Amino acid sequence: MTENRTIASPPESGWAKGAVVFAAVVIVVIGAFHVITGLSAILNDEYFVQVRGYVFDLDLTAWGWIYLIFGLAMVATAVGLFRRAGWAEWVALFLVMLSALNNFFFIPYQPFWALLLIGLDVWVIWALTRSRADA
Template sequence: MIFGGAMAVFEGIAAITKDNLFVATDNYVFRFSLTGWGWIHLIPGIVIVLAGCALLFNGAAWARVVGIVLLGLGALANFLWLPFYPFWSIVLIAINVFILWALCMGPQQEEWT
């Protein structure tokens, strides 16, 4: 979660600073400014990093729930972000889905025989 959230934070910072890396499409249905998309990625990314730290260090159950909700929303946001930077979006969607799967599996107890 920490890695996925950090990548979302970097994506948000890059969009807020209006980097020349992103391509703007003219007739995109979800028409926000690049700065708006940056804030959409930055704020949940920060919360995901904080929840990841809480889950890692304390094993907090609330962090697992927050992670599941925000990573699902993050995957959706990256799907909507596809026209601006397709490669980064696909990578983050894959990372978010993998982390979602891991969070939904929960901690596994090993049995010693």
Template structure:
């Protein structure tokens, strides 16, 4: 039996949201994976040498650079795992991805004085990941 073409303005997948959101989930998985790799690199740099990042004297959220390195390293590893889960289509990874992207966004905001450009790039990535994972409705239970 031939399958009919979807009506204009709809997607062939049942219950899908907008095309932006549907394609955004795959892109969010890739971005979460990239954000995790960047966090691992930031973490290794912070752990390996205290001279890599700027020293901040009077900052409210002041940790030593090695502590920030461990925070970014652990968060990065978990982000990579969840990013792979999203790319494989695991439903658990979407919810966890939103939570971890929010946590990463907060950590990068607190990291802002140490590496402003890198932190802003990571914040933008995290914001898009949160939006994409929250707006897609393609895998909802009926």
């Protein structure tokens, strides 16, 4: 006779739940910042000062579209985190790492803003990986 046993996973700690909710809120904020930056670059790419002699000569309208797509993807992923979807944590980690890299290339155009977003990205990476360690 076969016996069906379910292995109960340990309950998730309050710290882990709080870290994921915190990360989701900050991802929404970062995503909104990306959408605003992307729209401003798309609608008026003269808003950003052109940097001469920068190693990565980027078309600001193209970067605007990249920022807009990143922002919308991050907001959608944050909704998945709020719903506790299993895929959302991994997608959020991937998007936040790409966001930090994207902001690194944007430092000459808006240094304070880019460094602020990189700091928020690192904070979200910490919160998401910390929730995995506590789970």
